[in-house]
Amino acid sequence: MEGTRARTVLVTGVGGGGRTTVAAATALAAARSGRRTLLLSAEDPALLGALFGTDGPIGADGAEAPREVAPGLLLSRVDSGADFRARAVALQERARSALDLLGAEPLDDDELAEPPGAEAFAMLRALRAAHDADAHGPVGEGPYDLVVADMPPVGRAVRTLALPEHTRRWLRRLLPPERQAARALRPVLAQLAGVPMPARSLYEAAERLDRELAAVQAVVESPGTTVRLVLEPGPAAVRALRAARAGLALHGLALDAVVANRLLPTASPDPWLAGLASRQQGALKELLGDCPAGSAAVCELPHLGREPQGPADLGELAERIPPPGPASGTPSGPMSGAAPSGDRAAGPWTVEDRLADEGVLLWRLPLPGAVRETLSLVRRGDEVVVTTGPFRRVLPLPAALRRCSVAGARLADGELTVRFEPEPGSWPERD
Numbered sequence: 001m002e003g004t005r006a007r008t009v010l011v012t013g014v015g016g017g018g019r020t021t022v023a024a025a026t027a028l029a030a031a032r033s034g035r036r037t038l039l040l041s042a043e044d045p046a047l048l049g050a051l052f053g054t055d056g057p058i059g060a061d062g063a064e065a066p067r068e069v070a071p072g073l074l075l076s077r078v079d080s081g082a083d084f085r086a087r088a089v090a091l092q093e094r095a096r097s098a099l100d101l102l103g104a105e106p107l108d109d110d111e112l113a114e115p116p117g118a119e120a121f122a123m124l125r126a127l128r129a130a131h132d133a134d135a136h137g138p139v140g141e142g143p144y145d146l147v148v149a150d151m152p153p154v155g156r157a158v159r160t161l162a163l164p165e166h167t168r169r170w171l172r173r174l175l176p177p178e179r180q181a182a183r184a185l186r187p188v189l190a191q192l193a194g195v196p197m198p199a200r201s202l203y204e205a206a207e208r209l210d211r212e213l214a215a216v217q218a219v220v221e222s223p224g225t226t227v228r229l230v231l232e233p234g235p236a237a238v239r240a241l242r243a244a245r246a247g248l249a250l251h252g253l254a255l256d257a258v259v260a261n262r263l264l265p266t267a268s269p270d271p272w273l274a275g276l277a278s279r280q281q282g283a284l285k286e287l288l289g290d291c292p293a294g295s296a297a298v299c300e301l302p303h304l305g306r307e308p309q310g311p312a313d314l315g316e317l318a319e320r321i322p323p324p325g326p327a328s329g330t331p332s333g334p335m336s337g338a339a340p341s342g343d344r345a346a347g348p349w350t351v352e353d354r355l356a357d358e359g360v361l362l363w364r365l366p367l368p369g370a371v372r373e374t375l376s377l378v379r380r381g382d383e384v385v386v387t388t389g390p391f392r393r394v395l396p397l398p399a400a401l402r403r404c405s406v407a408g409a410r411l412a413d414g415e416l417t418v419r420f421e422p423e424p425g426s427w428p429e430r431d
Contacts, residue, residue: 006131008147008219009256009324012157013230014240018261021308022230022301023150024051025317026324031073033323035145038066040126042078042119043150053310070311074144076130080122081114120160123149128216146324154229154244155390162251162393164217168210169394175206226256226324229296233260233283241290245369247391255296256324260284262303295368351398361420363401368414377409377418386416 011023020043027039041048048054052069066074130147151157219225229244231237241258248255263284264277284300291298301317308314352362367375370388378385382402384395404420411417 006144006147006224007324008127008131008149008222008225010149010151010157010161010225010227010253011230012151012154012227012244013259014232014237015153017230017232017237018301019153019230020047020150021051021314021317022228022259022261022321023148024048025301025314025321026228027073027075027146027148028070028314028318029321030146030148030323031070032318035072035323036143037073037146037148038130038144039069039073039075039148039150040078040123040130041075041150042080042123042152045077048075048077050309051314076126078119078122078126080119083118083122083125085114119152120156120163123151123160124163124216127219128212131219132215154240154247157227158244158247158251158253158391161220161253164213164220165251166394168213168217171206171210171213175203221252226254228257228259229255230259230261231287232262233280233287235283238283238286238290241287242369242371243374243389243391245290245296246367246371246388249367249369250365250386250388250391250393257297257299258287258291259299259301259321260287261301263300264303290369351400355422359421360407361401361404361422363398363418363420365395365416365418366414367411367416370411370414370416372411375411375416377406377416379406384418 009026011019011026013019013022020041023041024039027037030037052075054067054069066076069075127147127149130144152160227248229241231241245255264273264280266274266277266281268274268277284298288298299321301320304313304316306313308317349366350364352364354360354362365386367388374387374389376385376387378387379397380394382397384397386393386395401420404422407419407421409416409418
């Protein structure tokens, strides 16, 4: 994944807030600015076809081949069912000799139904292929200047993006890489222990999976990857924004913009409509207050009075969405993706030495939007499990803190500060 230059914008938000429309408008705005753009979406084919005004639904046959829907803009529909069936059939082919030995009958393509979670893996594989110049298949036919991914609602989106890191950690725990050094001794160890040792093929499969996950993780953690949250202003949206900002920061994901969608006109003579608009404006004011200067920008999109359909409606929204900045890592513009000092938890998070004055080390973790009532911190050996709302991450402690004990924690101004005291006998005495 080294050398990847394409920017990635992950569009998510509250369910029903218009994520797919905003993702399409973001991609169209980028294409109009002269960048070759790929839009990835797992949305209903009929909806995608209606948005872009194409003849017939897009990707209804399960094909992943990108289709040009506007000058410089290609759309690829991520079909998780087709992705799962193709990979399951390929796995059976690789294991055919073992299946024949067992007398098992392979499953046919039409017998395979995708399991829960297949959507997440299909989207992650599509993201990787879009950035991989050596990827096989039409999605990898880049290079693209920008990849826009239409992600699921924010809770599922954050868990999907965290999946590569979590899975790699599980693999290291279950099959520690250092044990592979004893491959030549496995037969001897098996006789001594009286139990079978893990097969070499198991470690090789784990190595392949780890490489694939590492490639996806590199895309997710790249400085050129940012997130856009789509919300329809209201009390629920304000709460969702706070929880989402904390979850994104916990996983080191930069929030470059909050899109306030479907804003009603404020000058309506109809008292009922005016009341709705007034409540929306109140929620919008809270959203703006939750995104102070220096953090994520807020983009306002009007309600069109109908569901957006066709190039004209999509183009009207695209005109109001500045395209993301370039992939240099120093984007520019009001919705650039630079954001981010306030909304990207840069890793490794900082450790401040206050041993001389206070006898402690401070570990600072930016968590904008987190609230004390839903925040927990648990140390397990050389790791710390941090939970904020529905989001959880296992963080390895920096080396300097592993010989310390937790002395307390404080959440203030969107930052979690954990105090560590050196364990007696583990640190050299200071004069």
